[in-house]
Amino acid sequence: MPPKRRRSYHHGDLSRALVTEAIGTIQRGGAQALTLRAVGEKLGVSRTALYRHFPDKSALLAAVGREGFRTLRDRLRHAWRRRGGGQSGLEAMGAAYVQFALDHPSHYRVMFGGHLAGKSARDPELEREGAAAFETLVEALVSLQQQGTIRLDPPLRLAQYIWASVHGIAMLAIDGQLREPAQGIVDLANERIRTGIAL
Amino acid sequence: MPPKRRRSYHHGDLSRALVTEAIGTIQRGGAQALTLRAVGEKLGVSRTALYRHFPDKSALLAAVGREGFRTLRDRLRHAWRRRGGGQSGLEAMGAAYVQFALDHPSHYRVMFGGHLAGKSARDPELEREGAAAFETLVEALVSLQQQGTIRLDPPLRLAQYIWASVHGIAMLAIDGQLREPAQGIVDLANERIRTGIAL
DNA sequence: ACCTGAACACCGTTCAAGT
DNA sequence: ACCTGAACACCGTTCAAGT
Numbered sequence: 001m002p003p004k005r006r007r008s009y010h011h012g013d014l015s016r017a018l019v020t021e022a023i024g025t026i027q028r029g030g031a032q033a034l035t036l037r038a039v040g041e042k043l044g045v046s047r048t049a050l051y052r053h054f055p056d057k058s059a060l061l062a063a064v065g066r067e068g069f070r071t072l073r074d075r076l077r078h079a080w081r082r083r084g085g086g087q088s089g090l091e092a093m094g095a096a097y098v099q100f101a102l103d104h105p106s107h108y109r110v111m112f113g114g115h116l117a118g119k120s121a122r123d124p125e126l127e128r129e130g131a132a133a134f135e136t137l138v139e140a141l142v143s144l145q146q147q148g149t150i151r152l153d154p155p156l157r158l159a160q161y162i163w164a165s166v167h168g169i170a171m172l173a174i175d176g177q178l179r180e181p182a183q184g185i186v187d188l189a190n191e192r193i194r195t196g197i198a199l
Numbered sequence: 200m201p202p203k204r205r206r207s208y209h210h211g212d213l214s215r216a217l218v219t220e221a222i223g224t225i226q227r228g229g230a231q232a233l234t235l236r237a238v239g240e241k242l243g244v245s246r247t248a249l250y251r252h253f254p255d256k257s258a259l260l261a262a263v264g265r266e267g268f269r270t271l272r273d274r275l276r277h278a279w280r281r282r283g284g285g286q287s288g289l290e291a292m293g294a295a296y297v298q299f300a301l302d303h304p305s306h307y308r309v310m311f312g313g314h315l316a317g318k319s320a321r322d323p324e325l326e327r328e329g330a331a332a333f334e335t336l337v338e339a340l341v342s343l344q345q346q347g348t349i350r351l352d353p354p355l356r357l358a359q360y361i362w363a364s365v366h367g368i369a370m371l372a373i374d375g376q377l378r379e380p381a382q383g384i385v386d387l388a389n390e391r392i393r394t395g396i397a398l
Numbered sequence: 399a400c401c402t403g404a405a406c407a408c409c410g411t412t413c414a415a416g417t
Numbered sequence: 418a419c420c421t422g423a424a425c426a427c428c429g430t431t432c433a434a435g436t
Contacts, residue, residue, distance in 0.1 A: 014419085014420095030313070031313075035408090035409075035410090036409085036410065036411090037408090037409075037410090045420075045421095046420060046421050046422080047410090047421095048410095048411075048412085048413095048420080048421070048422085049419080049420055049421080051411075051412090051420095052418080052419055052420070053419095056410080056411075057410065057411090105313075106313075109312065109313045112370065112374060113308065113312045113313060114229070114230075114304075114305075114308045114312060114373070114374070130376070134376075157383045157384060157387060158387075160371070160377060160383075160384045161384050161387045161388055161391070163367070163371065164364065164367035164368045164370075164371050164384060164388070165363065165364050165367055165388075166367070167367040167370060167371060168362070168363035168364055168365070168366040168367025168368070168370065169363045169367070171311065171363075171366060171367065171370060172359070172362065172363050172366060174313070175311060175313070177329070177333075178359060184353075184356045184359075185356060185359045185360050185363060188356060188357075188360045188395070189360055189363070189364075191395075192360070192391050192392075192395045193391075195394070195395075196387070196390075196391045196394075213400085213401095234427090234428075234429090235428085235429065235430090236427090236428075236429090244401080244402095245401060245402050245403080246402095246429090247401080247402070247403085247429095247430075247431085247432095248400080248401055248402080250401095250430075250431085251399080251400055251401070252400095255429080255430075256429065256430090
């Protein structure tokens with residue numbers, strides 16, 4: 001039988017494994033539970049092995065944030081397409097957004113909680129992923145405008161307003177500041193957005 | 200001349216001084232800059248002196264959060280009263296809210312960033328202060344309803360929706376995700392809220 | 399009652415060394 | 418190229434001891 005697995009190196013893609021493990025740790029115990037030692041041990045690797053793939057811990061956090069924006073964008077896209085776009089697709093996007101935040105509260109906080117403020121965490125790659133997720137919303141609005149179903153206001157401003165509303169709802173929901181499944185306020189927000197972008 | 204000041208104890212109210220110093224440290228370097236050692240040294244006191252007044256660090260953070268909700272509530276009240284209430288008062292409250300977040304971004308993050316999730320930071324006193332700040336908005340809406348200037352929808356739901364919108368704008372603004380002073384989106388949000396609560 | 403100083407168990411990070 | 422192990426400078430917290 002083989003000694004333990006392989007010998008020379010422990011992972012085909014340690015970099016990827018580190019990010020995945022970090023996301024899992026954060027999901028389980030929050031961002032403060034993320035420890036280089038813990039994730040290293042979990043992966044059967046030295047606690048300093050990470051430094052061969054990331055400059056420091058905040059870079060790992062940035063990678064976690066990037067991954068978050070990527071899956072968020074995917075969820076938004078799926079929601080939009082499943083309804084075949086349209087007003088209904090837009091509402092589905094909003095619901096998918098809030099659901100993502102509720103499914104991964106700690107991960108969501110890493111994306112928006114300011115952990116990624118200083119140091120190397122503020123990397124252009126992260127900002128690009130965030131912008132790409134935002135772009136999904138802008139594209140949806142442009143599509144609606146081309147169909148002639150909503151106002152021709154600057155789509156960027158509309159998108160910013162909608163994003164802020166949904167982001168605020170998601171944040172308060174995560175913080176537990178909203179009683180019930182918060183459906184009432186979601187309905188209200190949807191109605192406000194709908195009439196706000198109507199022709 | 201006196202030796203150094205007093206002798207027996209270093210502060211008339213060390214508890215208060217600790218919170219104030221903690222807020223200043225956070226304001227300057229973010230929540231991660233808050234170190235019991237640093238704040239102790241700044242106050243000319245041992246790094247363990249804090250444990251005579253707080254059970255642990257997260258309790259100090261909770262006190263910082265409480266203080267934040269208190270001054271936020273004060274600002275909202277002032278904004279409302281200066282305009283003598285009314286629709287204009289409500290909009291002034293929104294502006295004051297966003298301004299508070301922009302003036303104290305790190306402090307604001309402590310209040311909403313999930314640092315206060317586990318442990319003793321989740322204290323009832325903090326939740327009461329948060330609820331009191333929220334209550335300011337509810338009272339304003341009730342006042343408008345009594346004047347007969349807005350709809351008679353459940354004021355709590357209206358307040359939640361407005362809070363979420365403004366909170367989302369404040370968060371995105373702090374994160375630097377909004378170009379310009381974000382006046383465009385604020386105007387849009389105000390318009391949406393105004394027509395949303397109109398008779 | 400209030401504070402100190404040493405000690406403990408934990409961090410992230412550096413660096414010479416190993417394969 | 419990739420990883421290790423010891424070392425370093427930092428944390429929060431405990432506890433016996435001082436006034």
